[in-house]
Amino acid sequence: MIDWKEASEHLNAPLDPKHVKGRTQGGASVSYIEGWHAIAEANRIFGFGAWNREAVEIRQLGDPREVNSKMRVDYMARVRITVGDVVRDGTGFGQGIDRDVGQAHESGMKEAETDAMKRALMTFGNPFGLALYDKSKANVRESEPTPAESRDRIKAAILKAQDVQALDRLWKHPVTEKTFASLPEPMQGELSKAYSDQTARVCQAPANGTQYQ
Incomplete structure (x- = not known):
């Protein structure tokens, strides 16, 4: 049984900025949390074995193509997160890039599944990156001074x-x-x-x- 009262305290807590990463995507700066951290937070908040991740769909988008002597493969995935009686789905995208087409496929599938998992977990609250969707970053805790x-x-x-x-x-x-x-x-x-x-x-x-x- 999930103690939702206790879990809600963690889910509503401000996101610690030390867990936020950044990258440039499409010419814009994007903030995100890493997949391993999302899993660690789910274990911390819900408990080991108290939540479940299921890859509902993983689908290749188009054919592999060669760009700058490397193969590129695109994938989409849909992942379902179940916590007690609560079920949330998330859809994600991944692109595998490698000289070896098999490695490109593997990388693309993993990235898509991880992205979909994070999007599903995000709907539970701030520790999973929900706070990053608010442009004001009101629920992102201020960084500790150096x-x-x-x-x-x-x-x-x-x-x-x-x-x-x-x-x-x-x-x-x-x-x-x-x-x-x-x-x-x-x-x-x-x-x-x-x-x-x-x-x-x-x-x-x-x-x-x-x-x-």
């Missing part, structure tokens, strides 16, 4: 502080302390020096109450 970005943010705040009290509040702020502790030692050293230098500069300056944002 260490360099975190360092620069704290350093900028230090340089804006115009009195010792403001510097002290900034330096002892829980967000600053947590972020500082996560940084590599060289970056911690940079910030410690920036803090000391700014303290020396503003020692005699009038208070200006800058706070951490």
